[in-house]
Amino acid sequence: MTALRNNLSALWWVPRGIVFGLMAFFIFGPLFNMLLWTVTEKWYFPHTFPLEYGFSSWEKVFAPRGGALESLGNSLVVALLTVVVSLALAIPAGYALARLKLPLRGVILLAFLIPQAFPNLTVYVNIARIFYEIGLNGTIPGVVLVHVSHGLVYAVWIATAAFSAIDPELEQAARNIGAGALRTFRDVTLPLAAPGLMASAIFVFLESLDEFTGSYFVGAPDVNMLPLLLYTTASGGNYQIASITALLLLVPSLVFMAVVERFLKADVLSRVGQ
Template identity: 75%
Template sequence: MSLLKFDPWWLLRGAVLGLLAFAIFGPIANLLLWAVAERWYFPHMLPLEYGFSFWARVFAPRGNAMVSLLNSVMIAVLTVGMALLVAIPAGYALARCKLPLRGLILIAFLIPQAFPNLPVYVNIAQLFYQVGLNGTVPGVVIVHVTHGLVYAVWIATAAFSAVDRELEEAARSIGASGLRAFADITLPLAAPGLMASAVFVFLESLDEFTGTYFVGAPDVSTLPLLLYTAGAGGNYQVASITALLLLIPSIGFMLVVERFLKADVLSRVGR
């Protein structure tokens, strides 16, 4: 009878996987516990009482959660619409036309991500206050669009690059106009990539806090602002419930991204 050999690498792998699982699922488990905790304080490792009274407080008319959720979704949808209005023609031009500064144009869309958000938003808030956009939904949408364009334009460019140019040329050869070939051939084939870019922009807008805080608060209330207010006030139950409300659409839309964003599209990003 042979003895099983002990492999230390399996122990190391198990420890690494355990640490990764704890890093990923530990905060989520803590979030779920806080969402149903009635009383929980140090040194107790688990809540002393469980219940849903804080859920009722969050969804009460004075809890402002539903209004904030509707505002967040509305702003995200408007942001997606405006971003796609820019990204579709820009992505098509960058994918099809031989632009001399194509690389610099793509990099230019990264500029809003290259600088610290705080000083940028402070100056934007001052400018918007002078033109009457501070504290308005359009002002918040404009700020969100500037950050969402990097996802929209880059992924749209990759989506149009993944469409075979010969299909469009074949449609033109049988009499279709350029606009008709784009609408009937190129756009439907690029639609999965455009859908993925829309999802990324939606999630970016849904989770945006800094720009919304400086441009929209206190007149425009969103879930990230409500989450910040609850967390800063030490109300971890309300903050956890609000975070769960933000987490649900994020997980759903990431599943949509996994379905629509294919490897052939990703391989063309930046080309």
């Protein structure tokens, strides 16, 4: 009887292994295929693997006329500016929503989700028309403003959660020993909220780095961005250049997500939306 149970227990790992194997295939299979394309010189059906390997596509991407370095620089500048503007708005807003007894607080938080509630295409077409009239279309400030409209969703919600996770008695103790409101916020509240704010900044950075629709309607063709370059090369059938561009987008995303895992703690997550 014991031997039968051991055999059944051993067989139970078979379906588990199949499920985990399929999950690994669907998750890492496309990534492996992308990596193969980055070093492929010749690959066509029905061959399973490339016929020739090389780095000539890398040379084309990083050539002065390749556009990748300019697109990467623009994407990083826009993402960093988006983070700065979003946090400048989200820190006071998040503190007020966390500490002040505001009427309709839930409605205010819900209002930051409105940009996500409508189809992006129709919203950005109208934004592009307005920006064209005031001279912001085709400029980095215009692209930054569009990215901020989406980045504020993460920035405000996570900032509110970060400030809500701080014990108010710590601020009261600082005030009781003579610290003013501004000094209490600078020396007590802000350092304690820093991990959550760092996670907020990272989410905004990644959202901006991968944003395509807003960058296309507001920035193209004057402001070249990595998502635009990725779309252009992929639609043209140049899978080598498209894969290298996708890898350039993937690397910072993986690095920053690792940082998020370190800084965004469970006590902050539990406060989101409260």
